Amino acid sequence: MKxxxxxxxxxxxxRGSYLPNSWQGWLLYVPYAVYVIGVVFxxxxxxWSLGTALFVIVPNWVAALxxxxxxxxxxxx
Numbered sequence: 001m002k003x004x005x006x007x008x009x010x011x012x013x014x015r016g017s018y019l020p021n022s023w024q025g026w027l028l029y030v031p032y033a034v035y036v037i038g039v040v041f042x043x044x045x046x047x048w049s050l051g052t053a054l055f056v057i058v059p060n061w062v063a064a065l066x067x068x069x070x071x072x073x074x075x076x077x
Contacts, residue, residue: 010075018072025075032068036061 003041010025011018020026039060 009077011072012048018069018076020023023074025059032064036064039064041049 010020010022010028012021020029037055043056046053048056
């Protein structure tokens, strides 16, 4: 497998996580962060109990994290 040059990598692996390394990475990372934070605000503003809020937050966070990690692994060096 060919190793990508730094200019072609969207994300950089840092301590088991990935951080944006290019404008393409930031173009994916910013909406991801807004979505993750937005889910918490949505659950809070809906007035649900803690259990119901967690039932909404956790699956959304896991799905978003899995998608973002999958993309980052394939676009990093």
